[in-house]
Amino acid sequence: MLVLGIESSCDETAAAVVEDGRRVRSSVVASQHDIHAEYGGVVPELASRAHAERITPIVRQAIAEAHVSLADIDAIAVGHRPGLIGALLVGISAAKALSWSLGKPLVGVDHVHAHPWAGLLDTDARIDDLFPAVGLVVSGGHSSIYRAETPTDLVRLGATIDDAVGEAYDTAAAILGLPHPGGPRIDALASEPHADDRAVELPVSRLGKKSLDFSFSGLKTALLYAVRGVPGRDGVFPNEAGELSPERQRNLAASFQRAACRAVVLKLGRTIEQWAGDPPRALIVGGGVSANSRLRRELQEFASAHDLRLILPELRYCVDNAAMIAGLGAQLLATRGPDDLTLRAMPTTAC
Secondary structure, three states: OEEEEEEOOOOEEEEEEEEOOOEEEEEEEEEOHHHHHHHOOOOHHHHHHHHHHHHHHHHHHHHHHOOOOHHHOOEEEEEEEOOOHHHHHHHHHHHHHHHHHHOOOEEEEEHHHHHHHHHHOOOOOOHHHOOOEEEEEEOOOOEEEEEEEEOOEEEEEEEEOOOOHHHHHHHHHHHOOOOOOHHHHHHHHHOOOOOOOOOOOOOOOOOOOOOOOEOOHHHHHHHHHHHHOOOOOOOOOOOOOOOOOHHHHHHHHHHHHHHHHHHHHHHHHHHHHHOOOOOOOEEEEEOHHHHOHHHHHHHHHHHHHOOOEEEOOOHHHOOOOHHHHHHHHHHHHHHHOOEOOOOOOOOOOOO
């Protein structure tokens, strides 16, 4: 089965053709970093306009690189939740138009649920050997832990109550004077020789003793105070300019990264402690922050310590992409069937 996937939930316009849910025949991603860089983050209206301009040529390119025609496609999968409403509408409109005109089934895919599937793309891993599994999504908009009985049966155990880890990375980069996108830049700084990840003790959020939820707002605030000092009663920071030496900037990046990764691993440890029933066989991870070099190392250590098989996506599948949408879409089509043309964009709903 050949599934055409379409993804436009945030600031990547993407299309892909995936065979039988696993083999990626093509994957095209058009990033918008150049559009949003001057604003230090994604501007929703600009993102929507860019999607509208790019969606048709991106789909055509994906079809061409897969060496197929639209007539060869068996189904259309589209990320319909969650995301920026204007951005989602562009992808869904394109998917519906293709589904209707080609007479092919349409299937809506939860963008967050698709991220763990990214680690299974272009692999021979046996699905039956991996579940039940712990699912972890760490991205710009989401930090979530799941109990996954199957690839399509996910129960959310914990999620961010304020800022996602990827958003925290972008804010931290802005505080440190680094350009957007911030995550890769902090990772690069923190990985430089002589970077001291204990130069500043930044807080690791725990919330309640049994909580599996995440919170990164306090970490961002602590970093801000480390750079500019604690504001006085008048609200003015002692170091309003926030000027940093290269050494200080590097050490703060490393200290931030240590605290952020520690928070993620801590909640995974609690998940294992609270797990009931058949023990998990794997830790399946997805999302943009899964590309972070330190987090990948710490997840490997965690999985080894708990006798879990670690499934991490290739770096090209960590970012938002349509191959993961097409792959999970094939599974959803087989387990629950297609959606109809009333499929809605759902900007804030994720489960």
